Amino acid sequence: MTMDKYTQPFNPKLPQTSEGVKNKNSLECYLPIRTKGNEFDWNAVIGLVLRGLLRKKIEKYSYEEFTQGCQSAFKEKLGEEGFWEVLREMYFDNKDIFSVSPELLLFRAQKGEYTAGDTRVASLFTNLLQNMRVENFDAKLNFIEREMLATLRSKMKDDSSVQASEQPYLPYLSKAFRDDLKFLASRPKYLLSEIESFLSFYGFTYTAQLSLALTDWRSGEAPAAKPLYFIMDHERASNERTHIKNHGYKLFAESAKRLYPMLTMVELLQPGDKNSAKVPLWMISKGIQESSSEHLKQDLENFAKAFRTQRKLDISLEESDSALDWLGNIMKLAIAQFSVGERFNINKKYVSEVEKYLASHFIQNRRRGGLVLVLNQDYIILLTNLVVGEKDKLRFHELIAEFKLRGIFVDRQTEQELIKFYERIGNVERMSDSGDAVYVRKTI
Incomplete structure (x- = not known):
C-alpha cells in the first residue's frame, strides 16, 4: 500500500477506562x-x-x-x-x-x-x-x-x-533513499564497497530527522527536512558557530528524548488491525481531521483521561471540543509519563542505545567545543557521488540543497571547507574566479 492510496479512516480501538490501559509501553514501529x-x-x-x-x-x-x-x-x-x-x-x-x-x-x-x-x-x-x-x-x-x-x-x-x-514517516527521505539505492544498484561493485556506509548514513539521518519531525503532526501534512548542522571531522567547532553549537548535536540529543515516549504512543494509536501498514502521527492527525465519526472526540478524551489515571500523572489537560486538541493532550501525556521515576531512566537508556547503535559514527567529542555532529571524508565522497548521481556534475549550491534533502545542513564555514576538500581530490570545476559558479563532479 503506497502513501497516496491511504484512505483508512481514523478509528482505533482505544481503551476507554484506566483498567483497559496497559501498564507497559511497547515499541514496534518506525525505529528498530x-x-x-x-x-x-x-x-x-x-x-x-x-x-x-x-x-x-x-x-x-x-x-x-x-x-x-x-x-x-x-x-x-x-x-x-x-x-x-x-x-x-x-x-x-x-x-x-x-x-x-x-x-x-x-x-x-x-x-x-x-x-x-x-x-x-x-x-x-x-x-x-x-x-x-x-x-x-x-x-x-x-x-x-x-x-x-x-x-x-x-x-x-x-x-x-x-x-x-509501515507508511513512510518521512516521504522525502524515503524517496532520496530509493533514488540513491537505484544509483548504487546500477554500479554493483561500488554498491558492494559502500553498502554498509550507505545504510549506516541513512540509519542515522533517518533517526535524527524522525526525532525532529515527531512534534510536527498537527497540520496532517508530510514533514519536510529540518535543519540539523554537521561539520567535517577535521574542522574546529568554535563557540561562535551558533548553528553548530545550538542546531547540531545538542538539538539531536534533545529531540531524541521524544523518540521512545512519542513512538510508543503512536503504536497505541494505530487505526488498523495487526496486518495493516503502520501509519505516522501526522497521518493519524490527517485521519482525525477528515473523520466524520461523532464519537471520535469523546473516545480520545476518554482514552486521555484513562491513560492519565493509569500512569498516575499529575498533569492538567486542555478541555476542548476538538478531537485534534485531545490528540495533543494524549501526546502531552506520552512525554509526561517519561519525565519522572523509573520511566525517566528507561528513556535515558533508550536515547543512549540510539546513540550507541545508530549515531556513533556521526558524533565527536571536541572537548572544549563539546559534542558535535560530523561527516568524515568517506561519507562526504559517498554522499557527493549519490547526489550527483547520473549527471556529469552539479552546481555547488544545488549539491548543498540535495544534502539538505538527506538531512545534512552545513554553515558557510563548512561550505568553504567542502570546496577546499573537493579541490584537493580534484572533482571540482570553477567556471569563474568569483566562486559563484563552482561545479562538483563524481569521483567514480
Whole structure:
C-alpha cells in the first residue's frame, strides 16, 4: 500500500477506562532500537535488505553445496582439476566470491544467519524502500564469475516475505533513499564497497530527522527536512558557530528524548488491525481531521483521561471540543509519563542505545567545543557521488540543497571547507574566479 492510496479512516480501538490501559509501553514501529538487546551484524542486515530488494532467497542450499556446484560446472567445461584448485583458493576459501555480485550476499540472509536484532534493523531500510524492486545486478563479470553467478541463480527462489510494514514517516527521505539505492544498484561493485556506509548514513539521518519531525503532526501534512548542522571531522567547532553549537548535536540529543515516549504512543494509536501498514502521527492527525465519526472526540478524551489515571500523572489537560486538541493532550501525556521515576531512566537508556547503535559514527567529542555532529571524508565522497548521481556534475549550491534533502545542513564555514576538500581530490570545476559558479563532479 503506497502513501497516496491511504484512505483508512481514523478509528482505533482505544481503551476507554484506566483498567483497559496497559501498564507497559511497547515499541514496534518506525525505529528498530529497543531498551535492550540491540546488537546487530551489518553483514546480516545487508543480506536481508538485498533479499527484500531482489525478492529472492537462497533456501536449503549451503555455501558448501554452492562451492561443489561451481566445481561440477567447471569440471564439465574445463576438465582440468588443477585449475579448479586455483579457483577455489581465489574465490571460495576466504569467501572472496562475495565481492563478485551483491546477489552472493543472499547467503547472509539464510535462516540461522541472522538474529531478531538484525531483522529489526533491516526492516528500517525495507520500510524506506517501500517495496522498490531490483530484478538483478548487471555486474561486469568475467567468464568464470558469470558461470559462478549462473550456478547460484539456478538455486534462487522467489521471495516476498520481506515487505514494507509501515507508511513512510518521512516521504522525502524515503524517496532520496530509493533514488540513491537505484544509483548504487546500477554500479554493483561500488554498491558492494559502500553498502554498509550507505545504510549506516541513512540509519542515522533517518533517526535524527524522525526525532525532529515527531512534534510536527498537527497540520496532517508530510514533514519536510529540518535543519540539523554537521561539520567535517577535521574542522574546529568554535563557540561562535551558533548553528553548530545550538542546531547540531545538542538539538539531536534533545529531540531524541521524544523518540521512545512519542513512538510508543503512536503504536497505541494505530487505526488498523495487526496486518495493516503502520501509519505516522501526522497521518493519524490527517485521519482525525477528515473523520466524520461523532464519537471520535469523546473516545480520545476518554482514552486521555484513562491513560492519565493509569500512569498516575499529575498533569492538567486542555478541555476542548476538538478531537485534534485531545490528540495533543494524549501526546502531552506520552512525554509526561517519561519525565519522572523509573520511566525517566528507561528513556535515558533508550536515547543512549540510539546513540550507541545508530549515531556513533556521526558524533565527536571536541572537548572544549563539546559534542558535535560530523561527516568524515568517506561519507562526504559517498554522499557527493549519490547526489550527483547520473549527471556529469552539479552546481555547488544545488549539491548543498540535495544534502539538505538527506538531512545534512552545513554553515558557510563548512561550505568553504567542502570546496577546499573537493579541490584537493580534484572533482571540482570553477567556471569563474568569483566562486559563484563552482561545479562538483563524481569521483567514480
